[in-house]
Amino acid sequence: MKQKLIGVFVFIFLFSGFSNSGSAQPTHQVDRPKLVVGIVVDQMRWDYLYRYYDRYGNGGFKRLLNEGFTCENAFISHLPSYTAVGHATVYTGSVPAIHGITGNDWKDQVTGRKWYCVEDTTVETVGADNKNGKMSPRNLLATTVTDELRLATNFRSKVVGVSLKDRASILPAGHAANAAFWFDDKTGHFISSTYYMKELPEWAQKFNKANRPAALVAGDWNTLYPMDTYTQSTADNVEWEGIVKDEEESPVFPHRISKYYDNKKGEIRSTPFGNTLTLEFAKAALEGNRMGQGAFTDFLTINCASTDYVGHRYGPNSIEVEDTYLRLDKDLEDFFYYLDRNVGIGNYTVFLTADHGAAHSIKFMEAHNLPAGFFEPKPLMKNLKAFLKAKFRTDKIVKEDLNYHVALDKELIEKLNLDYDKVKRDIVQFLQTQPGVEFAADIENLGNSPIPEPIKTMIANGYNPKRAGALIIIQDPGWFSSNGKGTTHGSWNPHDTHIPMVFMGWGIKHGRSTDTYHMTDIAPTISALLHIQMPSGAVGRVVSEALK
Numbered sequence: 001m002k003q004k005l006i007g008v009f010v011f012i013f014l015f016s017g018f019s020n021s022g023s024a025q026p027t028h029q030v031d032r033p034k035l036v037v038g039i040v041v042d043q044m045r046w047d048y049l050y051r052y053y054d055r056y057g058n059g060g061f062k063r064l065l066n067e068g069f070t071c072e073n074a075f076i077s078h079l080p081s082y083t084a085v086g087h088a089t090v091y092t093g094s095v096p097a098i099h100g101i102t103g104n105d106w107k108d109q110v111t112g113r114k115w116y117c118v119e120d121t122t123v124e125t126v127g128a129d130n131k132n133g134k135m136s137p138r139n140l141l142a143t144t145v146t147d148e149l150r151l152a153t154n155f156r157s158k159v160v161g162v163s164l165k166d167r168a169s170i171l172p173a174g175h176a177a178n179a180a181f182w183f184d185d186k187t188g189h190f191i192s193s194t195y196y197m198k199e200l201p202e203w204a205q206k207f208n209k210a211n212r213p214a215a216l217v218a219g220d221w222n223t224l225y226p227m228d229t230y231t232q233s234t235a236d237n238v239e240w241e242g243i244v245k246d247e248e249e250s251p252v253f254p255h256r257i258s259k260y261y262d263n264k265k266g267e268i269r270s271t272p273f274g275n276t277l278t279l280e281f282a283k284a285a286l287e288g289n290r291m292g293q294g295a296f297t298d299f300l301t302i303n304c305a306s307t308d309y310v311g312h313r314y315g316p317n318s319i320e321v322e323d324t325y326l327r328l329d330k331d332l333e334d335f336f337y338y339l340d341r342n343v344g345i346g347n348y349t350v351f352l353t354a355d356h357g358a359a360h361s362i363k364f365m366e367a368h369n370l371p372a373g374f375f376e377p378k379p380l381m382k383n384l385k386a387f388l389k390a391k392f393r394t395d396k397i398v399k400e401d402l403n404y405h406v407a408l409d410k411e412l413i414e415k416l417n418l419d420y421d422k423v424k425r426d427i428v429q430f431l432q433t434q435p436g437v438e439f440a441a442d443i444e445n446l447g448n449s450p451i452p453e454p455i456k457t458m459i460a461n462g463y464n465p466k467r468a469g470a471l472i473i474i475q476d477p478g479w480f481s482s483n484g485k486g487t488t489h490g491s492w493n494p495h496d497t498h499i500p501m502v503f504m505g506w507g508i509k510h511g512r513s514t515d516t517y518h519m520t521d522i523a524p525t526i527s528a529l530l531h532i533q534m535p536s537g538a539v540g541r542v543v544s545e546a547l548k
């Protein structure tokens with residue numbers, strides 16, 4: 001009996017905290033999930049969570065809302081509200097003024113060279129014999145939360161980016177990523193660049209060989225449910241919906257993509273099957289890299305891009321958009337079940353957000369007496385040049401207009417002995433007389449501009465002097481440049497900037513908040529959750545109420 005008791009004491013001593021003192025290795029590790037998955041649904045307006053809520057199943061969007069924490073009033077705080085800008089902002093917790101991604105394209109204001117956001121002439125395509133892989137994140141000036149995870153674990157965490165779009169794969173995965181993959185329209189394969197690797201890993205080659213895109217489009221795009229159940233949408237055939245060029249005469253179901261996929265592989269982007277393909281490839285990436293299976297937290301970034309292509313072509317009120325979200329909901333349900341089975345319920349954290357929203361189609365708005373209009377940049381610039389010629393005897397003062405920014409030729413203005421500030425004032429005043437222009441502003445004197453918040457701050461956040469012109473145009477609500485078909489985004493207005501922001505899983509409380517948050521808050525929140533440093537340009541705050 002006595003011996004037994006001593007044995008028990010020795011046992012307790014050895015396995016209690018005492019045994020950790022002295023030279024023994026600490027047994028407690030930083031508490032982190034096995035995997036983080038960031039999902040950016042391209043062009044997802046916040047209201048889509050509720051617009052189609054009654055038709056969603058329980059395992060996709062509804063699971064996020066019913067198990068996770070939703071920030072109901074999350075906004076983009078920069079201009080323009082474009083894809084590359086949004087993705088860079090989500091993952092850096094920063095703003096274009098600092099992270100440098102001021103558009104999908106921009107003109108370098110010092111050299112005059114035009115840049116695509118992720119182009120990189122120093123790298124080569126991996127996985128195809130073309131130039132679609134000459135891409136890298138080197139134009140991104142700040143670190144991402146994915147970079148910070150790699151740094152925090154001395155590069156033992158794995159980070160992989162997946163999207164149909166190069167920019168939406170590369171920017172989220174960051175500079176120190178293990179890999180980023182995107183879809184190549186020429187081959188119908190997922191490709192990468194020599195920035196990350198010399199050749200595609202075996203699992204990716206195998207995925208490409210299986211030719212999943214052809215299988216996914218084989219049955220054409222029909223509605224998931226009977227057409228008359230799509231009561232949240234306009235009739236199938238309306239004049240403001242776009243068509244598949246050279247293949248369709250009207251924008252109606254079924255969209256017979258199987259007939260033209262072989263010659264137009266990129267068309268899978270504009271169907272819900274592009275999202276299915278992306279999530280299938282994401283699963284293959286998880287498996288191929290054994291993500292969420294090791295001792296260190298891994299991070300997979302996913303962009304579902306088809307919502308954006310479908311939205312651009314058909315507009316937010318179309319059956320096509322409704323069907324795309326109903327199908328994405330099913331794909332997400334399937335993906336979350338996959339994570340439950342393979343990483344384990346409670347072992348992973350997911351967040352879902354959007355890079356931007358979208359306006360309603362202009363003709364749809366007009367048909368319902370709602371305010372909207374065609375903003376026409378070409379005649380506007382023509383008028384501006386005529387004004388400049390009359391006033392200063394030259395129209396060369398304006399170099400270009402891009403992303404609603406107007407750049408001036410400062411050297412020429414100096415050479416002509418003109419007052420730079422006065423020239424800008426005159427141009428601003430002229431622009432404000434033009435149709436569809438609500439405000440114009442000289443960003444270098446933004447403090448003196450009578451522009452209300454939050455627009456003023458969004459302008460400042462979006463202005464990087466090396467990558468954008470010093471003047472900006474803000475359109476009237478509902479006004480944008482359009483050929484009358486489909487829609488676009490880019491403005492400050494809530495339809496473009498009110499985004500879903502939902503967290504779910506490890507470390508996340510269930511709940512909802514109607515406080516105002518911003519896209520820049522996502523990376524700091526994930527950093528706090530993971531106990532890692534915030535990205536190098538982060539300006540956002542932690543959504544504390546979402547964290548356990």
Ligand SMILES: [Zn+2]
Binds near residue numbers: 355
């Ligand atoms: Zn986008």
